[in-house]
Amino acid sequence: MLERFKVAEEDRIYVTEATINAATKSIFQALGVPEREASIASDVLISNDLRGIETHGVSNMLRNYVAGYQDGRLTPAPEVVITRETETTLVVDGGGGLGVHVAPDVMDKVIAKAEKYGLGAACVTNVGHMGASGYHAMKAMDHDMIGLAMSTSGSSVTLPTFGAIPRLGTNPIAWAVPANKMPPFVFDVGTSQIARNKFTLAKRVGAKLEPGWVAGADGIPIMEEMDVPDQFGPPWLLPLGGTRENGSHKGYGLGSVVDILGSILTGIGPGFIALTPGFHLMAYKIDAFVDPGKFKDDMDVFLKGLADTTPATDQERVVYPGLLEAESESERKISGIPYHVEVIEWFEQIASELGLNYSLRN
């Protein structure tokens, strides 16, 4: 994450992983989510916070989920049903449950199929937000597999190249690939210039939007720094690349791929009509292609080669997707996770609302 999005030191309150995890789990349970699913959901969110992916941890997402349970949009104990299945594929109706706990269970089934046949894939529909796609892709790594996770966003916020009306979500995509000694490769990105909920984060820490990140109602990319808008667009997000000259047709195409595999292939139609999330999950068994030991050693060579690249003269180091996240995780497991004081206050307020009894301040 860019430095500007980080919580300023004076606004930080550090909370241990165990404490925030228990508090989060208790919130899910208080809203009717069964114990097992509440555990999974908390693990997903706290894993994101540990790895420094604040946009997809408890700071931004949890209050939306709470609102979803409270207004009936989310089913706390959903009936999850397989609606179509082959040797390698399945389509799942998530019963209106939160993707954060539905997706890991589906990913387990995908992994079992890949174990048997070499490849496995699932589409999931009638489901809420998946938290962050990286977590679900990462589940494959423990089985010597490569994991892939995509999600459509359930809302249109991203413009096609040259368009003035949004047609895609932020449509994230993640691949996770195990290595041997090096921290794994975990590539987890939105296909728009920035994640929509980075607006919230930016507002909280007083950051600005960069040139080429959004376009106004006329569809023309705004090429100056600007304040975060107060309400839901316009300005709309530009696809990865920003302008056509700078390759935005590539980000637009990649976002469309997510729409096709995550939404149209599930049977709910294009994202701009479905207006509800859809997932595509996949696992590749490494042994179906090459010996996993050799593969992971080669991944070490690859990742070390990337990290050891001579940096540009104005930079300190080169990293690869997943490296900073692994470093953040090691550090935060010891020092705790820094939350903005405003997030802690929200936890305190919701505790009193739900009659919960936890303390996040030492």
Next chain:
Amino acid sequence: MLERFKVAEEDRIYVTEATINAATKSIFQALGVPEREASIASDVLISNDLRGIETHGVSNMLRNYVAGYQDGRLTPAPEVVITRETETTLVVDGGGGLGVHVAPDVMDKVIAKAEKYGLGAACVTNVGHMGASGYHAMKAMDHDMIGLAMSTSGSSVTLPTFGAIPRLGTNPIAWAVPANKMPPFVFDVGTSQIARNKFTLAKRVGAKLEPGWVAGADGIPIMEEMDVPDQFGPPWLLPLGGTRENGSHKGYGLGSVVDILGSILTGIGPGFIALTPGFHLMAYKIDAFVDPGKFKDDMDVFLKGLADTTPATDQERVVYPGLLEAESESERKISGIPYHVEVIEWFEQIASELGLNYSLRN
């Protein structure tokens, strides 16, 4: 393709598809490629030219292939061997043959596996350039499948974000998805800011490189327009996005995914060590997820929705990946393919060198 890369009207010579295809096929055959493979290879290249993908047609690529056969780097009649196989996957040794004709045969096997099990994938090694990844992905569409093709480039020309030494190729990736009435979705892009061989094309038509496309030996992105360099780097290509602020870490990660699936998963190690191309090909059977008729109707709605998007006030229209290419194909099947006069001259020269007898000028 950006307007600037197109051949100027006064430099154009129009040649019919049949004429250029026959000439190209005769060149392959004269170099020892069997008739069937020569046909496939010509079809791939001329398909790219018809679709307006000049970077990957005969103008740039054919002379490299000819040189490859002449100096022994490419085997004209390779022995292609399957070295590993499961229900859904195969790994193929291309016998040193040109990927342009090896990949379509492997893709047929991938499609057969997907037909039976829902998904199919292959890795291919010991093989030359694949032409353009889009062609191979598109083969899946006739079988009501989604196709995916990736290739590593066999050379390091693209910088990691913040790096000063190239570690990746241009590492292209393509997805092809059938529709019903609308031209299909064919997303076929390099994961660097531009294709390396667009340098050649730009030089031929006198175009310049855009700000944020390349970085100098110091690794710092060059943010002014510049002339095309005369020799092989530096300047090196920047990953899709250009600068970190503009999302180059996403292009860098996507290029790394291609390296992992195309090179490391084949068993030849990272691209920057293998320094030879590797392919990853995949097919998803649509019926394993949803009724193909419904899927293709939904694709029509999606693609029409994208193309009908209100354009930005400074733009004429919104397109989607594959639409302009389909329009170009329709037009060029009638009017012929416009080649730069310099390309025609090369065809004439190679004809005399190989003792061939064709005429490309009316």
